[in-house]
Amino acid sequence: MVDLSVSIGRGAKQELRLQNPVMTASGTFSNGLEFARRFDLDALGALVSKGTTLRPRKGNPTQRTVETAAGMINSIGFQNIGVGALIREVAPTWARWGVPVLVNIMGDTVEEFGQLAERLDGVPGVAGLEVNISCPNVEVGGMEFGQDPATAARVVRLVRRCTGLPFTVKMTPSLSDMRPIAQAVQDAGADAITIMNTIPAMAIDIERRRPVIGNVFGGLSGPAIKPVAMRHVYLVSAVTDLPIFAAGGVTTATDALEFIMAGASAVQVGTATFRDPATPWTVLEGMRAWCDEHGVKSLGEIVGAARRMD
């Protein structure tokens, strides 16, 4: 049987071991509760929660999603119950599950990331964090935290100080080259890097002569963004020792294996679950079958395989 396990935070106070490299992507699997009745969540590597903020958020005006040629645009606006309610009402259920849950956190300011990390530290049911730096920093007029290496490093240093939990940092695709940010977050103490969030996008309704999305812009996800994410994974994996979690259009085991060969250690399945919620499990089974057929005994053998001739 192939060993698909992945570790993050190796050598840190708390290490997180995923039994396999298939995770759910933030915001596409709610907080997992609705899926627990129908699916074997414990068979997955990890779940990532909805984006969670200090205070509850109602989210953006409708229409919030639209299908595109090879994916979708969403503008949910971080609708969530807030970290307090998450800790009181959701984490106790996670604590009874075998699958580790990472809480995806999002702040309006650098300090808010620290407060979120502190509140979640030591909470039973919370196995780690995913720090979403692909969101606007309200203190500097909305530029994303993840677009500037110094700001990204400030967020990561603060989170590192505020929690013993292992954490991954989720990159923004609003960059032609992610490598300087990846290096900055590695040096600042991140345990892993998630590549990547949705790409800013829009659609027009020609009958109404208006943007389709209530908030005008949204984020593009799904198969359309896979080749973009692939390039970033390939480039970043050459400059970091941290495990990379790849997100962007993963729909089949082939997609997942492409990301692994580009240099990722695990994948996150997002948009594909809207069409078929069983996708994370079919991706996992397909990866296992491919490894068995090709005599691959451990995932490590093929991580970055496509880069080996560099």
Ligand SMILES: Cc1cc2nc3c(=O)[nH]c(=O)nc-3n(C[C@H](O)[C@H](O)[C@H](O)COP(=O)(O)O)c2cc1C
């Ligand atoms: C409806 C929806 C909601 C999302 N919400 C979040 C979120 O709250 N936080 C976050 O970091 N990413 C969020 N994402 C981005 C996904 O986690 C993922 O990075 C992206 O969609 C690319 O993967 P995919 O093509 O498999 O969907 C969301 C994506 C979608 C489609």
